[in-house]
Amino acid sequence: MVQSTLLRFIYPPPASWFINAMTVITGAILVNGGLMEVKGKSMQYSKFYNTSKKNAEASKITELSGRKGMLVVYAPAFVASVIFLAFMRDEGLRFTLVTSALTVHFFKRLFEVSFIHNYSGSMPIDIVINFSASYFLYTVTVTYSQHLVAELPEPVIDLKYAGTASFLVGITGNFYHHYLLSKLRKEGEKQYKIPQGGLFDLVICPHYLFEIIGFIGISCISQTLYALSFTVGSAVCLMGRSYATRKWYLSKFEDFPKDVKALIPYVF
Incomplete structure (x- = not known):
């Protein structure tokens, strides 16, 4: 049931041991990376x-x-x-x-x-x-x-145009929040500050959120199992990293807003 539903959205796995092995290995490594971040091994x-x-x-x-x-x-x-x-x-x-x-x-x-x-x-x-x-x-x-x-026959549900839109939203949002981060410190300053502006008022890692949205876009354009595995693994990894980032800011700044989440506004 799950497999038949999934195959409506993605191509069947190709007859390639390399691709199939990389699908499993890549997803596992990225998920493990996210768990290590949560455990403090950044x-x-x-x-x-x-x-x-x-x-x-x-x-x-x-x-x-x-x-x-x-x-x-x-x-x-x-x-x-x-x-x-x-x-x-x-x-x-x-x-x-x-x-x-x-x-x-x-x-x-x-x-x-x-x-x-x-x-x-x-x-x-x-x-x-x-x-x-x-x-x-x-x-x-x-x-x-x-x-x-x-x-191979195209998936029943075509996501390439929705994926293109998602990718553009993700890459634009990621760039914008990276730009805000770059303006936090003046030339010569080295101390860390609490980011502000954009979605930083809601989450400490909006750049990671938009990076995930960008990867979702690529996987929707591709609609292959490998791209999906990489996106899921990357999302878990970035969730772990955002959790570690919020924990770090809480330890360094007494005035860090407690209602600012790690990655997803109002949720996580």
Whole structure:
């Protein structure tokens, strides 16, 4: 019953052990990441991770500046999406929309790293490589999955146009709230402040909320099981990270508004 209902919205899984394995592995890793955030084991490029020079020298790990590190994280996925968009034009409208969304998504991230975000710390090179490989693998896998289902019958319920709208809402809202975050501190300031404006008056991580909406858009355009698995896993991961972020702000600011939720206004 559940399977037949689900297949009204997505393509059947392709006959590919790689795609099917990645569907399970990706979802499991992201969900586990969210649970680790709740337990206090935060992602190693967040403000909760201590990357002091003393630790770096003790472990002999090469580090990159935060800006250079994040450029390396996103650049391979962006290049891959551009190549797919440019050289696989005969795969149909849905494929073009998916690769276009991926290209815009990673271009926005590179633009924000270069011109919007402020960085004061550094990133261990092994963490940079791990995240870069993860985003690159996501781009390749979601695109390959889309290629494999191109000749299969379309899902009964077509979500690609609703997905495009959702993606545009998500990427716009995410960019806007990243911009607000970048304006919190004046040049030279390093102390953290409570974000204000936009949906920050309701939740502490509206940028994560809109990122989830963007990923929902990509999965609706794609309508493949892999894209759905990544979106569900990412949502759980970002829920965990937003929970950890709110907990951090509560511990650092006595005047943090208790009615400001973590991710979903009035709910969570």
